[in-house]
Amino acid sequence: MATVLIIGGGPAGMMAAYAAQKNHHNVHIFEKNAQLGKKLLLTGHGRCNVTNRSTDFLSHIVSNPKFLYSAFHTFSNQDMIHFLEKHHCPLIEEDRGRMFPKSQKAQTILDTLSSLLDTTSIHYNEPVQHLLLEDDTCIGIKTKKQTYYGDNIILATGGMTFPQTGSCGDGFTMAQEIGIPTTPVRGGLVSLETKEHYDLQGISLPVAFSIAQKKKNYKNTGEILFTHFGLSGPAIINASSYIELPATLTMHLLPSVDTDKLLMNVAPNKDVLSAMDLLPKRLWKVVCMQAGIDTKKKMHDLTKKERHRLVEKLQAFPFTLIQSRPITQAMITQGGISTKAIDGKTMSSKKIKHLKFAGEIIDVDGQTGGYNLQIAWTTGFVAGSTIE
DSSP: OOEEEEEOOSHHHHHHHHHHHHTTOEEEEEOSSSSSOTTGGGGGGGTOOOEEOOTTGGGGEEEOGGGGHHHHHHSOHHHHHHHHHHTTOOEEEOGGGEEEETTOOHHHHHHHHHHHOTTOEEETTOOEEEEEEETTEEEEEEESSOEEEOSEEEEOOOOSSSGGGTOSSHHHHHHHHTTOOEEEEEEESOOEEESOOOSOTTOEEEEEEEEEOSSSOEEEEEEEEEOSSEEESHHHHHHHTTOOSSEEEEEESOTTSOHHHHHHHSOTTSBHHHHOOSSOHHHHHHHHHHTTOOTTSBGGGOOHHHHHHHHHHHHOEEEEEEEEOOGGGSSEEEEEEOGGGEETTTTEESSSBTEEEOGGGBSOEEOTTTHHHHHHHHHHHHHHHTOO
16 A cells, blocks of 8 residues: 655546545645635536547647547546446536536535545645655655655646636646756636727627638637637637737638628618628727728718728738737646656656656646546546556
């Protein structure tokens, strides 16, 4: 029986504890908060999008999907669904395969996991400061209170998003102190700031858009939201994990409409501003302004060139993406412990013996829709279940 010290009581840490405990190890969780799963309670706007039923799960992983192949074979999204239902936590499926607890409360997921940690010792309000090394082996941890020694240490401190929950990047610092390689950290699944500032705040609509960048261009369709700082909404948040800034975005504002025919058939006797009812008036006004059109003109007075300029703007309305919102406003952390430094079959450090990693601290991330939580469940389970 090994003594296992787990740093962090979030989804990955709890799952690692459950898996290690199941194999009769002596398990301790060190949590800086007064409760477990503080960040878990915020996921899915408090409803907890616990996983995704997708049968092509790994295609939705943005960074380093190949790293998860072995781990996912050990504990997949289907395994997580079965795990929760086995432990009397029924789930419901929503659009795009997103899975939520039937109760619609994240607390239900936390209660289910917490109830399974019956032989795990939980050290609340005890943040870990340093990992203890002897030669090339991790032998324990140092907290603000005392020093603990263990046979295996699992670093599951999360990333740098939602710092109010304790995810402040201290796990990266601990790893770097002992020479574990990390990749640059930035916010993923985050809103984007634009150079242009129009009076469009609060407008939301489905568009088709493309983003031109140095590497492969990005194209997608979906709901976008105009904000006071730039762009947000599900389509933009998903896109943010794939792009390098700065970049240029162009959007087709009416992707399901033949805009050439539309402007030929729109009410000829109305003024330009009043003639378009398929777009919010504030947005249409900006489109006209960008096309150099006097909105007081009657539609039948527009020249062929003016109509052409309007069509161009409707089909390719431009924005200059300059930067992401701060990482503290992002949904996930991109970057972290390099996957090249980790054995994907066990989550063990390749450099330091008896040290493992789990969850958001690893440089693996996915799209929205339950994929990132599943990464935590999978890596946590593998880290805990492969302890000898």
